[in-house]
Amino acid sequence: MKTSEKRLAPCAFSSRPRVLMALEWYDAKIHEGIAQYAKEAGWILDASMARTNTMPERWEGDGIITLVHEENSKYLPYIQALDLPTVGIGYSLQDHYPVLLGDHEKTGALAADHFLERNFQNFVFVFFDNNTLEKERCAGFENALKKSRKQFHLEKWKNPIRTKTRSYREVRDWLVEQLKKSPKPLAVMAQNDDSAILVLYACIDAGISVPEEVAVIGADNNPLICDFAPIPLSSVDCDLNALGYNAGQILDKIMNGKKPPKSPFLSPPKEVVLRRSTDIPAVENPAIAKAIRFIWDHFEEPINVETVIEQTGMSRSAVYSEFDEAIGSSIAKEITRCRIDKAKKLLSETDLSINEITPACGFSGVVSFCRAFNRETGMTASAYRKENS
Numbered sequence: 001m002k003t004s005e006k007r008l009a010p011c012a013f014s015s016r017p018r019v020l021m022a023l024e025w026y027d028a029k030i031h032e033g034i035a036q037y038a039k040e041a042g043w044i045l046d047a048s049m050a051r052t053n054t055m056p057e058r059w060e061g062d063g064i065i066t067l068v069h070e071e072n073s074k075y076l077p078y079i080q081a082l083d084l085p086t087v088g089i090g091y092s093l094q095d096h097y098p099v100l101l102g103d104h105e106k107t108g109a110l111a112a113d114h115f116l117e118r119n120f121q122n123f124v125f126v127f128f129d130n131n132t133l134e135k136e137r138c139a140g141f142e143n144a145l146k147k148s149r150k151q152f153h154l155e156k157w158k159n160p161i162r163t164k165t166r167s168y169r170e171v172r173d174w175l176v177e178q179l180k181k182s183p184k185p186l187a188v189m190a191q192n193d194d195s196a197i198l199v200l201y202a203c204i205d206a207g208i209s210v211p212e213e214v215a216v217i218g219a220d221n222n223p224l225i226c227d228f229a230p231i232p233l234s235s236v237d238c239d240l241n242a243l244g245y246n247a248g249q250i251l252d253k254i255m256n257g258k259k260p261p262k263s264p265f266l267s268p269p270k271e272v273v274l275r276r277s278t279d280i281p282a283v284e285n286p287a288i289a290k291a292i293r294f295i296w297d298h299f300e301e302p303i304n305v306e307t308v309i310e311q312t313g314m315s316r317s318a319v320y321s322e323f324d325e326a327i328g329s330s331i332a333k334e335i336t337r338c339r340i341d342k343a344k345k346l347l348s349e350t351d352l353s354i355n356e357i358t359p360a361c362g363f364s365g366v367v368s369f370c371r372a373f374n375r376e377t378g379m380t381a382s383a384y385r386k387e388n389s
Helices: 026-042 076-082 106-118 131-149 169-179 195-207 239-253 288-297 305-310 316-327 331-349 354-360 365-379 381-388
Strands: 018-023 044-046 063-067 086-089 098-102 122-127 152-159 186-190 212-220 232-235 265-267 271-273
Touching: 018 026, 026 044, 026 076, 063 076, 063 239, 076 288, 086 239, 098 106, 098 239, 106 122, 106 131, 106 186, 106 232, 106 271, 122 131, 131 152, 131 186, 169 195, 186 195, 195 212, 212 271, 239 265, 288 305, 288 316, 288 331, 305 316, 305 331, 316 331, 331 354, 331 365, 331 381, 354 365, 365 381
Parallel strands: 018 044, 018 063, 063 086, 086 098, 098 265, 122 152, 122 186, 186 212, 212 232
Antiparallel strands: 232 271
């Protein structure tokens, strides 16, 4: 039976395309992306399921964007019965409709590159569910390590507790055991932010410092999770907003008579969003790691080489040698680097004057700031602002 024959009455909104957003797994960023495209295309967007988590009865419209948990989702028969142009997000629908997927291998690669930049050599990818997403993100993680041509050791931890209802206490006990016997410093990736949080709690339970001994990264960059974690969590921004927008774009083409894509559309991730859980280079000596952390946390204050050395409990000559070996720079240069990086950010993103930026970055005076900025960047602060704002 044709779609038009199924409807009890003509759609009251037929002058504008009407699209149903049916997200069984709701994400605000995906919603925002779909809404952005809907606004540009002049759609009427039915997002009622975001509030009710139930399909609207006897719905009439022109197209559907959907994301369901599993292929046997209770919502799938309803969506199929509507017999409308439909675009799916995720693996569960790829046998039924044109789909969009996150580029999960690229997500794993971004995380690996982030750790490699911090000179880690020991890596772990944690499998909690052994699902397709985990496998693809781990493959990208591992391939990026191999392409770097750097020396590395990668372990794949697979959760032995395979029940449908996850016991978080048992999983954390398993993680604590794994973490305690692993070489340090260690870089750990989990499939998403929720899973990475479990690794953070396990580190706390084991008395392991993050990020000095174990650095942890998640994916999806949910600020409501990452910013409120026990240690703020670094995460790969998978650009779910763009995923939603692209879903709208593909559906629009199908509703206008164009053929659907034969293969899944891969939506790339955006970047790593740095937070405390990976905000340090890999350093074997805990005292040197403490010194680096002190610089990164206090460079805006009037610190100097002496105050940094005091944090270590080591001799001056030993600190000089090991600090330079750890990050390839002296203490003084690292303090300056942090201050100049902050100055660049303020110059490009704010309207603060040089007089205001100088103390905000830890410099004692405008003259010393201007000299240091020119020396490190090869241009004046004013020229940098003009070029980058």
